[in-house]
Amino acid sequence: MGYKSDIEIAQETEMCPIYSVADGLGISEDYLEPYGKFKAKVKIELLNKLDDRPDGKLVLVTAMTPTPAGEGKTTTTVGLGDALRKIGKKSVVALREPSLGPVFGVKGGAAGGGYAQVVPMEDINLHFTGDFHAIGAANNLLAAMLDNHIYQGNSLGIDPKSITWRRCVDMNDRQLRNVVDGLGGQGNGVPREDGFDITVASEIMAVFCLANSITDLKKRLSSIIVGYTYDKKPVTAGDLKAEGAMTALLKDALKPNLVQTLEHTPAFVHGGPFANIAHGCNSILATKMALKLGDYCVTEAGFGADLGAEKFLDIKCRISGLKPDAVVIVATVRAIKMHGGLPKSELGAEDLNALKAGMPNLLRHVENITRVYGLKAVVAINRFPTDTDREIQLVEEECARLGVRAVLSQVWEKGGEGGVELAEQVVELCNEANEFRFAYSTSEPIYEKLNDIAKKIYHADGVELTAAAKRQMSNLQALGFSDLPICMAKTQYSFSDNPKLLGAPDGFTITVRNLKVSAGAGFIVALTGDVLTMPGLPKVPAAEKIDVDENGVVTGLF
Numbered sequence: 370m371g372y373k374s375d376i377e378i379a380q381e382t383e384m385c386p387i388y389s390v391a392d393g394l395g396i397s398e399d400y401l402e403p404y405g406k407f408k409a410k411v412k413i414e415l416l417n418k419l420d421d422r423p424d425g426k427l428v429l430v431t432a433m434t435p436t437p438a439g440e441g442k443t444t445t446t447v448g449l450g451d452a453l454r455k456i457g458k459k460s461v462v463a464l465r466e467p468s469l470g471p472v473f474g475v476k477g478g479a480a481g482g483g484y485a486q487v488v489p490m491e492d493i494n495l496h497f498t499g500d501f502h503a504i505g506a507a508n509n510l511l512a513a514m515l516d517n518h519i520y521q522g523n524s525l526g527i528d529p530k531s532i533t534w535r536r537c538v539d540m541n542d543r544q545l546r547n548v549v550d551g552l553g554g555q556g557n558g559v560p561r562e563d564g565f566d567i568t569v570a571s572e573i574m575a576v577f578c579l580a581n582s583i584t585d586l587k588k589r590l591s592s593i594i595v596g597y598t599y600d601k602k603p604v605t606a607g608d609l610k611a612e613g614a615m616t617a618l619l620k621d622a623l624k625p626n627l628v629q630t631l632e633h634t635p636a637f638v639h640g641g642p643f644a645n646i647a648h649g650c651n652s653i654l655a656t657k658m659a660l661k662l663g664d665y666c667v668t669e670a671g672f673g674a675d676l677g678a679e680k681f682l683d684i685k686c687r688i689s690g691l692k693p694d695a696v697v698i699v700a701t702v703r704a705i706k707m708h709g710g711l712p713k714s715e716l717g718a719e720d721l722n723a724l725k726a727g728m729p730n731l732l733r734h735v736e737n738i739t740r741v742y743g744l745k746a747v748v749a750i751n752r753f754p755t756d757t758d759r760e761i762q763l764v765e766e767e768c769a770r771l772g773v774r775a776v777l778s779q780v781w782e783k784g785g786e787g788g789v790e791l792a793e794q795v796v797e798l799c800n801e802a803n804e805f806r807f808a809y810s811t812s813e814p815i816y817e818k819l820n821d822i823a824k825k826i827y828h829a830d831g832v833e834l835t836a837a838a839k840r841q842m843s844n845l846q847a848l849g850f851s852d853l854p855i856c857m858a859k860t861q862y863s864f865s866d867n868p869k870l871l872g873a874p875d876g877f878t879i880t881v882r883n884l885k886v887s888a889g890a891g892f893i894v895a896l897t898g899d900v901l902t903m904p905g906l907p908k909v910p911a912a913e914k915i916d917v918d919e920n921g922v923v924t925g926l927f
Contacts (some may be wrong), residue, residue: 375482376926377488382631390629394662402624404498407489410624411637413582413654419661425461426694426799427523427660430669430749431678431738433731434871435861437713438703441482441751441781445699446669448485448780449749449795451632452788453665457871458796461663462487462636465651466501467494468569468643470904477492477911478926480638481507484782485788487628487636488560491923500577501539501568501641503622506572506621507590507615508537514611515595516551519559528687529561532596535884535902539568543905566902570646575617575856575890578640578652579688586623587616593889597903603848605888625655628673632785635662644671645861646902648680649894653689660691665799672861674698674734675826682742683807683822684854684892687829692805695798696746697791700731702756702764708872717755724760728767729873733828733864735773741825747794748775752782811852815842815884818855819895823879827864832879838895841884845893856892858900868897 373381387409391401396411400418403409426708430446446462453460464487467479478494480487487493496502512534519527538545545565551558568574572593576612591607598604599833606612625639628646642648649671650656659666670677678696686692702724706896709727712721731748738746748768750761761777768775776794779787809821816832823829834842862868883896906912915925 374927375478375486376490377485378484378923379488380922382488384488385561385633387627387629390635391627394635396662398848400705401627402831408492408498408626408628410498410621411627411658412624416654416658416661422661424660425459425666427656428459428665428667428695428697428795428799429678429681429693430667430699431674431731431734432699432735433704434673434675434863436704436707438701438707438716440699440701440704441668442699442701443479444482444485444781445697445749445751446667446777447481447487447630447636448778448785448788449791450634450636450667450699451485451630451785452780452792453667453795454632454634455785455789456598456792456796458665458792459663460665460667461659462630462634463651463659463666463668464636465641465669465914466497466638468501468567468641469495470567470569472926473912473915474541474904474906474910477914481701484784485780486631486632488631489628491926493628493638494926497638498622498626500622500626500639503618504571504573504577505537505539507618508568508573510615510618511593511595511606511609511611512536514609516558518609525604525608526598527596527602528599529559529653532561534595535564535566537566537568537571538864541567541904541906543903546901546903555600565743566901567904569641569643570902572887572890573615574640574642575647575887577623578642578648578650578867579685579890580623581653581689583616583620583623586619587612589889589891590615591889594886601844621866622639622897623654625652625658644677644680646858646900648684648856648890649677650681650685653691656691657689674738675864676857676859676861677825678738679808679822680856683809687807687811687854688891693744694803695795696744697749698731698734698738698746699749699751700764701751701753702760703753705731705764710871719757719760721759721763724763725767730766730871732767732771733873735768735771737826739771739773741808743806744816745798745801745803747791747798748772748773749778749791750775751778771794806864811854813844815851815855819881822855822857827879828873828875829865829877829879832881835880837884838881838884845884850886850888850893853886854892856887856894858896859895860898860900868898
């Protein structure tokens with residue numbers, strides 16, 4: 370049976386005008402700023418108008434540890450939103466914006482898949498409403514003002530060797546990880562070592578997604594630490610008087626973007642920090658808006674539950690006061706078998722032994738959500754054509770041993786209709802009380818918080834700090850940053866910091882090689898393993914398959 374590509378399905382869909390989508394949510398034209406016919410920004414002032422309206426139910430979609438076989442987390446999120454509408458519930462989807470790095474690198478697109486997508490798919494995957502460009506511009510304005518301050522006399526006494534702020538670009542480009550700039554003589558700046566991060570790893574992205582208002586945004590931007598003086602005192606964006614201009618660049622981007630699914634379910638797509646190097650969640654403003662406008666807000670967190678969900682719960686919920694009513698953990702038979710040791714080339718054949726060997730990975734994620742965080746969960750088995758009934762049954766039975774139901778999801782193939790059973794289970798869980806709690810207290814010392822995440826979530830023996838990380842921890846404590854939550858930068862492919870350790874490993878430690886405060890975002894970033902803040906392109910980038918014809922029709926976004 371031949372299947373249409375994601376982009377073919379998306380291009381064949383007749384979209385509703387965005388005014389119609391907004392009207393279905395009760396958003397008047399006064400609060401809408403259209404970007405063409407099918408996408409719009411919604412003014413933040415709408416939240417003030419809706420302040421007295423009760424929040425809907427918050428559903429978090431996360432996943433088992435990802436593999437090259439794919440899990441379909443965004444697809445499940447979109448399909449669940451459509452399925453809730455199928456059973457008569459007023460649902461709204463809240464997603465992250467795709468980064469151009471993965472779009473041109475590996476993924477080729479990140480707006481869902483099959484018959485569970487957000488549209489206009491090409492726009493969302495490419496420039497969309499320009500949010501990422503605004504974030505990159507704000508990041509690089511701060512970098513320019515920092516270097517200009519040094520060039521113009523350096524009245525703050527900034528030590529060029531202690532600068533922590535890097536430039537950014539929303540593209541996978543390993544060539545820019547480490548550079549020397551300011552070359553070419555006295556009139557071209559002060560020579561120094563520098564580097565680029567991908568835009569989604571910029572602290573501006575984190576600040577953008579955690580801000581509650583323009584005022585809060587400006588305050589957070591002002592607090593960003595860009596480096597240190599010769600006598601080891603932090604220098605902030607506020608010291609450089611940069612926060613006002615940065616806010617001006619971001620004021621329109623801060624308004625959540627409204628689009629729709631293939632089945633016309635309203636969807637907010639706003640912000641996009643990576644979960645392996647940042648906190649991996651869409652903006653607080655978009656999530657809060659979806660909760661006010663719908664009875665159910667279905668949102669996702671990046672990569673596996675050890676990364677995206679942990680940060681959603683321990684960072685985003687802590688900062689915003691949000692509390693999930695149910696969690697969906699996406700799994701595939703294919704991914705489970707890979708964690709059981711089966712190579713990708715053999716995933717199409719039934720193999721119950723490999724499936725059973727890989728189940729501990731999924732079950733560990735389930736256990737973390739239900740026992741560490743005290744939340745109600747359901748496993749969504751995202752079915753592939755090669756999955757057998759016996760394999761599906763085994764997954765259901767193993768999940769049942771933990772007291773968690775596993776439900777078959779076929780939203781990729783059937784859209785909302787393929788997620789009705791999942792939607793019914795989610796509604797049932799949302800009506801049950803949960804005992805939500807964080808994995809650690811922010812009042813604990815930095816080292817203890819790191820240990821809590823490593824032991825409770827990764828099931829490691831603990832953490833080890835390099836000599837450099839120990840010095841950085843002491844400095845952060847002396848500067849008064851001990852009470853901040855932790856944002857772990859770790860490989861997405863393993864519970865450990867070694868991407869080759871699949872399944873549910875034990876007997877390992879997590880090595881923290883760098884600790885850095887993101888004072889504007891309000892967390893401490895802990896770098897582990899070989900995680901990079903500027904990815905590189907693969908040997909055959911997805912960009913090689915992307916094209917556009919004489920009529921402007923894009924192909925190759927899959």
